[in-house]
Amino acid sequence: MQLLLEIILEFDLLRVVLSFLVGFFLMMSGSLSQIVTNNKLASPSTLGFDGFSVLTILIAQFGITLLGYSLSLEISSFIIFMLIWGLVSLKVLNQYKEKQRVTIQNSMQKVILIGIGFNLLVGAIFSIIQFLFMAMNMDFPSGLWFGNFRFVSTEVLIVYSIVFILLEVIIFNLSKKLRIIAVGNDFAQGLGVDVLKVQKLALLLSLFLTGLVISFFGVFSFLALIFPHIIRMLPFFKYNVKNELYYGPYLAGLFLSGLDLVCYNITIAGAELPVGMVCSVIGSFLLLTLLIKRQSRV
């Protein structure tokens, strides 16, 4: 008990809060994308959002290396991400004004396949650029593939806190529509919900949250896909989409924060275990176990 207390006290409070918020954002990102597309495979990883965000970091790294400006990689990549995200949002929201509307649902499988392909493409580009950087003896952000909280700052906490408050307001306003959409897209449209508008807003929000996390802390592979599935196995969330949206992210935040506390205290050859890597292993193992258990009960 004494030891546990010492570990917690020694632990950086800033890091605890930020890892909580990252878990919160990732769960929200996955949940939103799965609900509005009505597809359990939808997530930042399968929709190509991870690749999109990594690409902005690569662009930022190029900028720093070639132009030699003094902004940190995290801030540079976040600024570049926000610029591209803003342009994408303008384009996507303008398309909405077209008279003939179709829902995204029908082409969702295609979107997911394109997203996976895009992620693979970014992975390949990443490898080529990494090779070139190494060949030229230059710094390369290879650690971004393993999400971790080694570099936290008050500035990031301020940005994350503002996003957290805005996100709660947006979700509160959208929750009724999202709850109906969770029953089915066609069904929601029949009840007067502008499904396409909510789909676009939710996916843009999901992309934004992904970029916000990856820019500062790297990739937490498939966490946003796994979190909603694990949460939905608990009865409190399983039968209530509102609970999933309102309280699920808090649980995911606590989980990631707790796991980071453990990783912080485990080092291998002097290197801290990246919590993103550990979380993906535990999460996918847990998901597989629960799915197999549930399958055998049916």
Next chain:
Amino acid sequence: MEIQFNANLSVNGLEVKGSLNLKKGLNILTGRNGLGKSSLFHFIKNNKNEYFGKNRLSFMDQFPLMPISELRVKDIFKILKEDISYFDEKRLEVLISLFHFDSLLSRSVQLLSGGENQILKFILASSQKTDFYFFDEPLQYLDGDNLKLIIDQIKALASTSTVVLIEHRKEHLASLDANWIEMVKEDNAITLGDHLGV
């Protein structure tokens, strides 16, 4: 009510011509597979303010209801009760009892059979107090008893509202007093018009 599409609607590249002339009571939309009857319903759903103004519309879709999570039948009823102001709870209770859905309330929607899912969709659509009801192939997957029950409910709805039905199983509907509308492919267009009879 007459709906003119004004070249706004096309199905598989073919423009839909003519108008959808809906009469109070039962309207049955017929036509070969693939002509766009369900697309027509989707079009109306997406543009209902433009064509129906403030009238309320209720839709039953052709495809099974498949929620993302393991929502149970009662969870979906709860969502409608809480979020839809024109949902008729009394009618819902009547329909639950009529279709013996009491025993299915705690079942996950994903685990319902095709016929049960079909009845659930029908209950959800017809428990809304609306001026227009659109049912896309409501009789598919149903056994004899449930088929008769649904036809009776459609007749009851048609006595007070406008009901539009897409249905291929004409033999079950032939005896009904209805306005038949046919969708036919003519040259490079799809035409909507009054049907000559069953």
